[in-house]
Amino acid sequence: VQPLPFIDLAAQQAPIRARIDAAIARVLDHGQYINGPEVKAFEAALGEFSGMAHSIACANGTDALLLPLMAWNVGPNDAVFCPSFTFAATPEVVALAGGRIVFVDVLPDTFCIDPAGLTRAVEQARAAGLNPHTVIAVDLFGQTADYPPIREICDAHGLRLIADSAQAFGATLHGKQAGAWADAVATSFFPAKPLGCYGDGGAVQTNDPDLAAIIRSIANHGHGSERYTHERVGVNSRLDTIQAAILLEKLAVFEAELEARNHVAARYSAGLREVVTVPAVIEGGVSTWAQYTILLRPGERAPLMEALKAQGVPTAAYYPGPLHRQAPYADALVEGGVLPVTDDLAKRVLSLPMHPYLEPRIQDAIIGATRAALASIRT
Numbered sequence: 001v002q003p004l005p006f007i008d009l010a011a012q013q014a015p016i017r018a019r020i021d022a023a024i025a026r027v028l029d030h031g032q033y034i035n036g037p038e039v040k041a042f043e044a045a046l047g048e049f050s051g052m053a054h055s056i057a058c059a060n061g062t063d064a065l066l067l068p069l070m071a072w073n074v075g076p077n078d079a080v081f082c083p084s085f086t087f088a089a090t091p092e093v094v095a096l097a098g099g100r101i102v103f104v105d106v107l108p109d110t111f112c113i114d115p116a117g118l119t120r121a122v123e124q125a126r127a128a129g130l131n132p133h134t135v136i137a138v139d140l141f142g143q144t145a146d147y148p149p150i151r152e153i154c155d156a157h158g159l160r161l162i163a164d165s166a167q168a169f170g171a172t173l174h175g176k177q178a179g180a181w182a183d184a185v186a187t188s189f190f191p192a193k194p195l196g197c198y199g200d201g202g203a204v205q206t207n208d209p210d211l212a213a214i215i216r217s218i219a220n221h222g223h224g225s226e227r228y229t230h231e232r233v234g235v236n237s238r239l240d241t242i243q244a245a246i247l248l249e250k251l252a253v254f255e256a257e258l259e260a261r262n263h264v265a266a267r268y269s270a271g272l273r274e275v276v277t278v279p280a281v282i283e284g285g286v287s288t289w290a291q292y293t294i295l296l297r298p299g300e301r302a303p304l305m306e307a308l309k310a311q312g313v314p315t316a317a318y319y320p321g322p323l324h325r326q327a328p329y330a331d332a333l334v335e336g337g338v339l340p341v342t343d344d345l346a347k348r349v350l351s352l353p354m355h356p357y358l359e360p361r362i363q364d365a366i367i368g369a370t371r372a373a374l375a376s377i378r379t
């Protein structure tokens with residue numbers, strides 16, 4: 001069986017290929033490969049799309065998380081709260097910045113950080129002699145975290161808030177993007193992300209002009225106002241002009257793709273609701289569906305993945321090993337000492353092929369194969 005693509009980047013490229021070729025050719029013609037005009041134009045377009053005052057393109061989504069932590073001088077006594085049920089980049093940047101990771105459990109339905117757990121974690125960090133400093137909420141699989149209560153907790157305790165929106169650029173809650181609540185929004189343009197380029201890329205967005213200026217400086221070796229003057233230790237984190245040129249073309253069709261993703265998700269849920277726990281979207285939320293992730297009964301995942309693979313249907317377990325149980329994060333504080341929801345989800349989640357160009361006929365075959373395999377596993 002010819003395997004299906006998990007995310008079909010070729011199908012996405014086909015209708016805009018000529019425009020992408022022309023955009024790349026323009027960059028080759030002008031030759032400004034670093035900080036070329038497309039980078040500025042893309043930053044402006046990002047701002048327009050999201051309503052954020054400042055958009056700073058950078059090298060990848062991991063840097064987009066690291067840059068605000070560096071701007072805020074997070075140090076060894078500073079607690080940074082984040083979920084363990086996420087991609088490694090989320091806690092990794094806390095360690096890189098020199099802060100102290102505090103893992104918080106997630107909600108069993110949306111898989112995003114649990115506000116009640118966050119409150120307990122803040123108390124726990126304080127009792128451990130740490131300074132509660134920043135929350136990194138993750139917009140997992142494409143939907144926003146529950147920002148209104150998270151923002152309230154941050155305000156009550158003097159915490160800063162980063163939205164790790166690597167998977168969810170364009171997602172909304174009550175019609176607003178994460179930047180309506182977060183001090184900084186980090187996103188990724190990794191090729192498989194809903195808005196992806198053809199290499200690495202990322203962006204930080206903020207409405208705070210002072211933070212934006214510091215992040216711009218850090219992203220370019222801590223530069224000062226004069227050439228070759230430096231005000232701080234920074235990094236080299238820029239978005240290539242070619243990637244910005246590609247992203248401008250992709251952003252032009254992004255809104256339509258988000259709509260298509262929502263149709264695909266609705267079709268999956270209609271076809272699978274009776275047999276598995278289908279993904280729950282937070283009330284008032286619109287997801288970008290970076291992943292369509294079902295919840296299985298214990299023990300079903302491995303045989304279902306095997307059965308689907310045999311029929312050419314790729315699946316993925318995001319994320320099978322909770323980060324708080326992995327060696328690099330052994331020193332992190334864990335809210336309440338255990339993260340039962342995270343541990344449970346890690347064993348039972350399964351993501352199905354998801355992209356805006358998934359044809360109904362193929363999707364129906366995936367739904368049918370999933371239902372049949374589960375029926376046979378359950379007998």
Ligand SMILES: Cc1ncc(COP(=O)(O)O)c(C=O)c1O
Nearest residue numbers: 060061062087089090166188190
């Ligand atoms: C939740 C999350 N945070 C951060 C990142 C890091 O993004 P990048 O791969 O662009 O560094 C990713 C994706 O890879 C992610 O899924």
